[in-house]
Each structure stands twice: as C-alpha cells, then as structure tokens.
Amino acid sequence: MARTQGSRAEITGPLIRDAARHLFARHGYAAVSMRQIASAVGVQVGTIYGYTPDKQALLFDLLDSHMQIVLAGWQDDPDQPPLLRLEHFVRNHIAYSLDHQEAVFLAYMELRNLTPEHHARIAAQRRRYEDALEDILRAGQQAGVMHVPDTRLATLALIGMLTGVTNWYRDGGRLDRDRLIGIYWDLARGAVGA
Incomplete structure (x- = not known):
C-alpha cells in the first residue's frame, strides 16, 4: 500500500497514535472512525492501515x-520503610497521571471496548501495578504503620482516588502540582490509618 506523499513512517505513525488517543479520549472509542483519525492527521484513511x-x-x-510505560516507570524499593514506599507511589502515580491525562482516561474508560483477548492482557498488566501497591500496604500492616481492613479494597480505592485527579485538575488553577500532590499524600496516609 502506498504511503501518502510527504508522509514519513517515523512521523506519521506517532501522529496517528496521538490523534487516535486524543479523539478516543474526547469522543469515546465507539464514536470515532478511522476516517476521523486520518482527517486529524491529514492523511488518507488508507494510510492508517499501513500502521x-x-x-x-x-x-x-x-x-x-501506556501500561508498559506505567510498569517500567514504577520503581519500588522493598528495603525502604512502607510509608516512604507509599509516598513514592502516590507522588509517582499523580505526576504520571497529570502528564498523561488522555492515556490514563483511555486506560480506565475504554478497557471495556477491547476484545476478550486484548482485555485480558491489559487487565493482567493493571493487576501487576495494583499488586505493587498492595504489597506496600501489606508491608505497612506487618510493620504496624498502616491499618486497613482489606488490602485489596484499599488498593483499588487508593488508585481510584489518585487517578481521579485527572478529572478536575488543570495547570494554572488554585493549587500548583506540588501542593496538590502533598495534599493527596496526606489523604492517602489517612486512608491507610497512618
């Protein structure tokens, strides 16, 4: 299949991905056509099928x-105190989420549109990330510095709370990022009874 004149693989491929991410996040996966993605990139619809x-x-x-970046970016040190590990998780999660709002939104809202095979693969990656937080909570309980009745539920609640910041936070608003992350760290610490 011929490429649109002037298009280059190293440029066009990322543009297609960026346009798709933006359109899926804004309108929903089901409402976006390949033709819309092609139009946003400025290529013919057939060009997309080369990618x-x-x-x-x-x-x-x-x-x-997205999940590969999240998993590769998360570094935990089990030798550190559990509260320090939790703080690192909170700060890392919010900073990444704010810098990649559309990707985070898709990871939560469009998972339902994947085929069963694709869904299972993404769900397994998400589970690895959730397990990392649950390990921290278990370590906190064992050390007597965290008190939660159910570590799995607390894990999901914390991730939901931290990810929810992408629904309302905008740069230039009342809170700067550092203050925002500090407040969320206080909330997370309270949520685990520390």
Missing part, C-alpha cells in the same frame, strides 16, 4: 504501550 490493521488493534496498542 495498524484496524481500530481495535490501535486501541489495544495505545492501552498496552
């Missing part, structure tokens, strides 16, 4: 690469 077999594969690729 992805279909819209489902494009969505999966976006969610998979």
Whole structure:
C-alpha cells in the first residue's frame, strides 16, 4: 500500500497514535472512525492501515504501550520503610497521571471496548501495578504503620482516588502540582490509618 506523499513512517505513525488517543479520549472509542483519525492527521484513511490493521488493534496498542510505560516507570524499593514506599507511589502515580491525562482516561474508560483477548492482557498488566501497591500496604500492616481492613479494597480505592485527579485538575488553577500532590499524600496516609 502506498504511503501518502510527504508522509514519513517515523512521523506519521506517532501522529496517528496521538490523534487516535486524543479523539478516543474526547469522543469515546465507539464514536470515532478511522476516517476521523486520518482527517486529524491529514492523511488518507488508507494510510492508517499501513500502521495498524484496524481500530481495535490501535486501541489495544495505545492501552498496552501506556501500561508498559506505567510498569517500567514504577520503581519500588522493598528495603525502604512502607510509608516512604507509599509516598513514592502516590507522588509517582499523580505526576504520571497529570502528564498523561488522555492515556490514563483511555486506560480506565475504554478497557471495556477491547476484545476478550486484548482485555485480558491489559487487565493482567493493571493487576501487576495494583499488586505493587498492595504489597506496600501489606508491608505497612506487618510493620504496624498502616491499618486497613482489606488490602485489596484499599488498593483499588487508593488508585481510584489518585487517578481521579485527572478529572478536575488543570495547570494554572488554585493549587500548583506540588501542593496538590502533598495534599493527596496526606489523604492517602489517612486512608491507610497512618
């Protein structure tokens, strides 16, 4: 298949992904067509198929690469005190979420649109990330510095609270990022009874 004149793989591929991410986040996966993505990039719709077999594969690729970045970016040191580990998790999660709001939104809202096979793969990656936080909470309980009745539920509640910041926070608002993250750290610490 011929590429649109003037398009280059190292430029066009990322542009397609960026346009798809933006359009899926703004309008929802089901409402976006490949034609809309092509129009946003400024290429013919057939050009997109040189980069992805279909819209489902494009969505999966976006969610998979997001989770790979999240997992690669999370570094935990089990030798550190549990509260320090939790603080690092909170700060890392919010900073990443604010810097990648559309990717985070897709990872939560469009998971339902994946095929069962793709869904299982992304869910397994998410579980690895959740397990990292749950390990911290268990260590905190064992050390007697955290008190939660159910570590799994606390894990999901904390991630939901931390991710929720992307729904309302905007740079230039009442709180700067450092103050925001400090407040969320206080909330997280309170949530685990520390």
